[in-house]
Amino acid sequence: MVFGWGKKKEEPDSEKSNLQKQIHLQDISKIIQQTLELRTSQTLSEIKLLRNNTEPLIKELVMIGNTLEKDDLQVDDIDKHLRIIVVRGKQQVIDMIKKDATSLPDIASYDDAENLNLVLHQMLKKIGDVLGRQTRVIHIFAKKYAEKLKEILIQMNSNHTEIQKLLKIHDQTKSAHGEIFESLKEIDDLKINLKKKQQKIAEIHSFIDSLDQKIASIEDLIKKIKASDNYVQYLNLKQTLNTFDHKKNQIKNEIDSQFTKISRPLSRYEYISSDKEQKKLLYKLIKDPFDVLLLKNKDSIITILENIRKGISSGSISVKDFEKSSYQITETEEALDGFIRQVDDFIQQRQHIQDQINALESDKLSLHTRDLNTALYDKDNSKSKIRAIEDEINADHLLVPKLISEIEVKLQTFSNTEYTIVY
Numbered sequence: 001m002v003f004g005w006g007k008k009k010e011e012p013d014s015e016k017s018n019l020q021k022q023i024h025l026q027d028i029s030k031i032i033q034q035t036l037e038l039r040t041s042q043t044l045s046e047i048k049l050l051r052n053n054t055e056p057l058i059k060e061l062v063m064i065g066n067t068l069e070k071d072d073l074q075v076d077d078i079d080k081h082l083r084i085i086v087v088r089g090k091q092q093v094i095d096m097i098k099k100d101a102t103s104l105p106d107i108a109s110y111d112d113a114e115n116l117n118l119v120l121h122q123m124l125k126k127i128g129d130v131l132g133r134q135t136r137v138i139h140i141f142a143k144k145y146a147e148k149l150k151e152i153l154i155q156m157n158s159n160h161t162e163i164q165k166l167l168k169i170h171d172q173t174k175s176a177h178g179e180i181f182e183s184l185k186e187i188d189d190l191k192i193n194l195k196k197k198q199q200k201i202a203e204i205h206s207f208i209d210s211l212d213q214k215i216a217s218i219e220d221l222i223k224k225i226k227a228s229d230n231y232v233q234y235l236n237l238k239q240t241l242n243t244f245d246h247k248k249n250q251i252k253n254e255i256d257s258q259f260t261k262i263s264r265p266l267s268r269y270e271y272i273s274s275d276k277e278q279k280k281l282l283y284k285l286i287k288d289p290f291d292v293l294l295l296k297n298k299d300s301i302i303t304i305l306e307n308i309r310k311g312i313s314s315g316s317i318s319v320k321d322f323e324k325s326s327y328q329i330t331e332t333e334e335a336l337d338g339f340i341r342q343v344d345d346f347i348q349q350r351q352h353i354q355d356q357i358n359a360l361e362s363d364k365l366s367l368h369t370r371d372l373n374t375a376l377y378d379k380d381n382s383k384s385k386i387r388a389i390e391d392e393i394n395a396d397h398l399l400v401p402k403l404i405s406e407i408e409v410k411l412q413t414f415s416n417t418e419y420t421i422v423y
Contacts, residue, residue, distance in 0.1 A: 019417045028407065028421070029184060035415050036177045040110055043170045047163050048107040051116055054159045057152045058101050061127075064145055064152075065097030096130040110170070117167055120160045127153065176414045183407050190396050190403075197389050197396075204382050204389075211379045218372045225365045237357045244350050251342050252290045258335055259289045261328040262308070268317045269308045278304055293343045298336065305329050 023031065100123050105116055131149065225231055259266070266286050281300055284292045292301070309329050311317035319325040404421050411419045 021417050021419055023419045023421055025184075025187070025404070025421055025423045028180065028411070032177055032180055032411070032414060036173060039170065039173050043166050044107055044110065044113055046166055047113045047116065050159045050163050050166075051104050051107055054120065054156055055104055057156050057159075058103065058123075060152055061097055061101040061149075064148060065094050065101065067145075069094045092130055096127060100126045113163070113167065117160070117163050120156070120163065124153070124157060124160060173414060176410050180407055180410050180414065183403050183410070187400060187403050190400055194393060194396055197393050201386055201389055204386050208379055208382050211375050211382070215372065215375050215379070218368050218375065222365065222368050222372065225368070231365070234357060237353055241350065241353050241357065244346070244353070248290075248346060251339075251346055252288075254342075255289050255293060255339050258332055258339070259285065262305075262325070262332055265308045265312060265317050265319055265325055265329070269304070269311055278307075289339075290343060293336075293339045295340055295344060298340060301336065302333060305333055 102123070105112060105119060107113055107116060131153070263286065266282065269282065278300065281292060281297060282304055285301065285304070308317060309326055312319055312322055312325055312329075400423065404423055408419055408421055411417070
């Protein structure tokens with residue numbers, strides 16, 4: 001409370017009598033724009049009326065200031081120090097009225113109304129501050145002005161409060177107007193996106209149809225190739241090649257069984273041999289003799305075996321039974337030709353079959369198979385894309401009624417009509 005006046009108690013709004021009306025979605029923009037324009041016009045008219053009611057009050061303030069300026073307030077009979085305070089306070093009130101009690105701006109637009117609110121707010125604040133500081137001077141020494149000043153300022157403050165209230169309500173209306181437009185735009189965007197997504201699904205379906213034709217064509221080509229005599233022969237050779245794994249295991253087991261007998265001296269010789277090539281070959285003999293039992297390695301293998309025999313004789317390679325170990329080395333050397341021949345025959349036979357397979361293998365079949373796998377992958381991927389887009393479409397369809405419901409609620413607060421939107 002400043003200078004004895006406070007804000008006028010706001011009266012509760014009378015309950016709106018809501019009308020009910022059905023409206024098409026496409027008509028909402030026009031209706032809310034018309035409603036906003038009508039509300040703006042009404043608001044400006046009411047604020048203009050309040051402005052015109054306030055302007056005479058300011059003129060009364062100016063008149064009081066002029067009268068107060070001529071009034072000596074009969075201060076000659078009071079204490080000198082008190083007289084100085086009263087005269088100074090009186091002059092501050094007069095200076096304030098002359099400076100701040102100015103004519104209010106005219107109202108031609110909503111910006112003018114907001115400017116009026118600011119001007120009136122600043123005016124009342126400055127007048128209130130000065131009168132608040134000089135309240136004792138006015139109420140004691142200028143009592144005949146105090147009541148009139150109080151009445152004027154209470155009315156000015158009440159008018160200002162009403163202006164603020166009208167602007168607040170209008171701002172809420174503009175905010176609701178903007179929110180409704182945003183929701184309408186969101187619905188329009190959803191409709192556009194729905195069309196795009198439906199068009200995208202149609203394009204993907206068309207692409208899948210073309211893939212189905214391509215897949216059928218490729219499968220027909222593959223079927224023809226697989227029905228040929230060459231392909232039947234190719235399959236038989238592949239099956240024969242698979243049996244060679246069993247044959248290899250038989251040869252390998254026989255070789256491993258023999259070389260296991262001399263595994264201990266072989267391992268001991270690895271530590272005392274200084275020849276790099278021999279050590280490399282020796283390492284492979286210990287790990288998997290099948291891989292090195294080739295004719296080109298025969299002399300080197302015999303040299304290794306003889307060096308092991310010498311090492312056993314000299315004692316540099318220790319064994320439990322010299323006679324037995326020497327015999328096993330001899331036995332291995334005698335079996336060497338047979339092992340090499342078996343390995344060589346196996347390699348040649350297997351390579352011969354592999355050459356026949358390579359000659360019969362169809363490049364076209366490989367190409368068609370690769371194209372078929374690519375087409376099948378593209379088809380599955382396309383179906384996944386359709387499912388994902390359909391999920392988005394379903395979500396969009398659920399969102400539209402939600403937005404419409406929100407617009408209906410906002411429309412009801414925007415106007416005194418309860419709208420039901422037809423979509």
